Amino acid sequence: MYDDDDLASIREAREEFEAETLGPVLDRFGERKDRFATVSNLDVDRLYTPDDVADLDYLDDLGFPGEEPFTRGVYPTMYRGRTWTMRQFAGFGTATETNERFHYLIDEGQTGLSTAFDMPTLMGKDSDDPLTDGEVGKEGVAVDTLRDMEVLFEGIDVGEVSTSFTINPSAPVIYAMYVAIADQQGVPREELRGTLQNDMLKEFIAQKEWVIPPEPSLDLVTDVIEFAADETPKFNPVSVSGYHIREAGSTAVQELAFTLADGFAYVEDAIERGLAVDEFAPQLSFFFNCHNSFFEEIAKFRAARRIYARLMDEWYDADATASKQLKFHTQTAGQSLTAQQPLNNVVRVTIQALAGVLGGTQSLHTNSFDEALALPGEKAVRVALRTQQIIGEESGAADIVDPMGGSFAVEALTDETEQRTMEYLEEIREMGDGSMREGVLTALERGYFHREIQEASYEYQERVESGEEVVVGVNEFTIEEDTRPDILKVDETVEQRQRDRLAAVKDERDDDAVEAALSSVEDAIEAGENTMPAIVEAVKAYATMGEIMRVFEDAHGAYEEEIGLA
Incomplete structure (x- = not known):
């Protein structure tokens, strides 16, 4: 975007600035620390100029929102048309208690439902299984049969609400129950809206919830993709989830690379099943974490859209615009929440949520400040939802499409994130001799993902323990007083x-x-x-x-x- 003469002048002016303006200040005062880096440990420069994005081609690399490569957003108006879906996670106890929380959230202005299930349901076990003792309803809602789903959505028109289901090994059963509820309510299946997480490859990488081995699990995911393409075209049959990869300790680049690898593996499996890419790809969705490094996270989301659009075209011959649009849900980083001084989490969540909005998310969950201690209470949930509403209605962040576009720092970070992500993707693809599906399965078998994440997690913890990475209220700015709020307690009679x-x-x-x-x-x-x-x-x-x-x-x-x- 800049000619050689302009860049030469900028370099010359920068050298002069560093010698005459910056140098004396550094000599006298220095800086706060010797090295500045993101949460993911990527170096951050003091200053960015056009020279850092000299190779950027505006039309090819940025373009306009709603047009390839979608770096600036998947819709031309973004939040000027309507804000992102505000989707707070809810689920505890029995279906009755969770139905009450659903109605509470809808009354408070939430625009989409998001369902958390207890561990027995997640693992495909019934509440009367001896292995479920002490776990029923404790970390989400218990769903054993269609009767529970009927109670869960009592008084809620599933044709009017978009519902997300955070569940994986047993996801097809929950999806089937939701389809059955639509049939009961007389809602045409083609009008059913929502998202099923249903990302089994991520489970084998990070979250570790499974029933059957990877290959038949992958087949079952594709069963849902195929069925949804035919029966529920407005419903997202899989949410390819980097969130849990990041929560396991990955870097931002690893989160993006491993998530995209999983997504492309699903694409290949569906194509091998005989589905045309433009038949199912528009229904695929993604789910990312948003951590504390504000600009790194914005860059990650922008790089994700650009990589996805290009590779869906180059690798899979996608033709439809919707097949190349990476649409995603964002959740603020649970890993970043601290039990110490939990009200500090309100600030963390606000920063992370704003990064998600400036990065162009389609829906957003903001964690509650008490979630490092227990399932969120109603007061904490309301604050988390109000955080989104204030960002959407009061901050002005929703008024400009891609307001960070053109920032030298953000564009440079976007380029670096893309480059490092592509290095991972090519390495995984090479493991499968040109197939991402086989590459992911081989990487799982070899423990590749686990080692990469483990090393990143270990390095981060070392930085925290040494004080290089400051966590306010944990290794700096600590206090002795008890700051724990009242927390939600699940009734012991639930089981x-x-x-x-x-x-x-x-x-x-x-x-x-x-x-x-x-x-x-x-x-x-x-x-x-x-x-x-x-x-x-x-x-x-x-x-x-x-x-x-x-x-x-x-x-x-x-x-x-x-x-x-x-």
Whole structure:
């Protein structure tokens, strides 16, 4: 964007500035520390000029919002048209308690629902399984059968609300239940909106929740993608999730690279299934973390859109504009929350949320200040939601499309993030001899992702313990007084009440119909057919989560992680 003469003049002027203006100040006062870096440990320069983005081509690298390469946003008006979806995570106890929280959030102005499930549900186990003792309803809502989903959405028109489901190994069952609820309410399936996380590759990399091995898990993800393309075209069948990769300790670049690798693996698996890329790719969505390094996070989101648009075109021959638009949800960094001085988390979350907005997110969850201690209470949830509303309505951040575009610092960081991300992507693809699908599976088998994240996490912790990385209230600016707020406590009777509800459903249902429906799921697996139609019928017969997932486990075996040494 600058000619050689202009750049030469800028370099000359910078040298003069450093000698005459900067030098004497450094000699006399120095700087706060010897090295400045992001949370991910990337060096940050003191000053950025046009010389740092000399190779930037405006039309090819930036362009305009709503046009390739979408660096500046996937929509031409962005938040001037409408703000991002404000989607606060909710789920605890039984479906009744969570339904009450849903209604509370809607009344407070939330524009989308986001559902947290308890550990038994996440792992595909029923509340009456002996392995679930002490876990039912503790970190999310317990859902055993369609009856629980009916209660969860009582008084809520699923045709009017967009709902996100944070669940992975048993995601197809929850999705089937939501489809069944739409059928019950008379909502056309093609009008159903929401997002299913359903990202199993990320589970094997970072979050470690699984039932069956990676390859059949990948097949099951693709079953959902294929079914959604046919039946629920407005519903996102997978949310490729970097959030948990970052929470496991990765850098921002690793988060982006490993997430995109997973996304491209799903694309390849669906294409191998026989789906045309433009048939399903518009429904794919992504989910990123937003940490404390403000400009690094904005750059990460902008680089993500540019890489995705280019590679969907070059690698997969995507033609439709929507197939090349990376649309994503953002959640502020749970890892950054501190139990010490928890009100400090309000400030952290605000900075992270603003970075997500300036980076062009499509929906946003802001963590509550008490989440380092427990599930969030109503007061903390309200503050978290108000944070988004103040950013959207009072800050002016939503009034300009890509206001950071053209910043020398942000553009330079965007370029660096893109370059480092591409190095990872090419390395993973090479492991699969040109296939990202095979590359990801090979990298899992070799323990590649785990080692990369472990090293990054260890380096970060070393910086915190040495004081190089300051965490306010933890290793600097500490106080002795007790600052813990009142926290939400899940009623200890929840487990028994949920088990009683499950027992009642089992007593009332038609056992022959359940057995026939489960046999249909088994038949679909054995025939290599899409299992989603059979799962939908099974949940409508009130087969339980555990019964359905056990069919898959019997067919494919339970997965136990073995990290290779290669």
